[in-house]
Amino acid sequence: MPPTPPTPPTPPTPQETIDVLVVDDDFMVARVHRTFVERVPPFRVVGTAGTGEEAIRAVGELHPDLVLLDLYLPDLFGLDVIPRLRTAGHDCDVMVISAAREADTVRGAVRQGVVDYLLKPFDQEDLQPRLERYAARRGRLLATVVRGQADIDRALSAGPAPSTLPKGLSVETADLVERALRETSGTLSATECAAATGISRVSARRYLEHLHGTGAAAVTLRYGAAGRPERRYGWRR
Template sequence: MIDVLVVEDDFMVARIHRGFVDSVEGFRVVGTANCGEQALTAVAELEPDLVLLDLYLPDIFGLDVVPRLRTAGHDCDVMVISAAREAEAVRRAVRQGVVDYLLKPFDAEELKDRLERYSARRGDLCAGTVSGQADVDRALGRVAAPTVAPTLPKGMSVETSELVERALRAVDGTLSAAECAERVGISRVSARRYLEHLTVTGRAAVSLRYGHAGRPERRYHWHGG
């Protein structure tokens, strides 16, 4: 079991992230902190294996927490979860040895994928020695990303894909699967499948809209050329 500390200043977001983590097999949240000082205290008390670290904390910038953890002798891993898109923040995170950097907003599946990859890399280093370069590359996260096939997945048509793409490109802002389905004249499930395919191939981007209750709504906007 991998113990996780969630560091997030928004208590509602922290609760959502806690639910996301607890739903992933092999992971459990052992505590939360809403500022940098609380994070340092919580790591000392709870000794988590992994810290999910927001950067925009009310007292100190999140990346300033990492060197203080190391100075105090804590060897927990750190995964940044933040809306910070500044290149310098990403470079600092890399220099400080964070295991991953996930941009907000994201959904449960995106975090689940990151956590499972982290768990696999962690498992590669459980033995006293590595068996070869492949193990080292996996531990450093240097596994090549899978290439996206140029053809549509089975059951999807070029004609419908073009209609969905046209609807997405025409909208000024974002579009939900339900809104896309109404514009194109297909089911919401089919619309979401085509929209997700556009996202996977890099021609669309997805954001999450959080409401007062229930699951966040996935909204899409055109991202291609």
């Protein structure tokens, strides 16, 4: 008998596109946020809206998977948009992007089931890891086959343990950067952190971004006369 030919490998399944609606009353800000989103695969912006009513109509027409929702809209408070979407039968996820810092507002957003809450102003480095975490969790939920509690726990997990360092980062240097942040009375830029620890600015930025990603460090933006804003890092006390 002739040998059985090998089974050809199964081609990889293309990554599912995640459709996004950007909601912001400032069209220039919406354009910037659209650019940020479309730099992160597999996200695709399918539309923008400038008011709460426009957002509700757009969700009905475009059926996005995720809505980036500003809260200070000219006709409706953003959190009032979410129950109207649910009443209309839309099951899209919502990520709040707003300057609203009030504790009651944040608690209200959590009660409404938002997947994340990002304070303005922010830049690409702030939004990208949140989108990536959302995409990973969405993928786990879509692929989950529940045989027991362990499967549910894996599907709902936020990802790897915060203490796990990315490839190329060392525990010793991470401790140095953490100590520099803890000991400063205010905030540090990557350049200032590099000078304080004796490592390069690029390395300092990587460690600072890791601490920010785990929630140990907060980021603020300092705007100058021209150019990109400076990212400044502070320890969350």
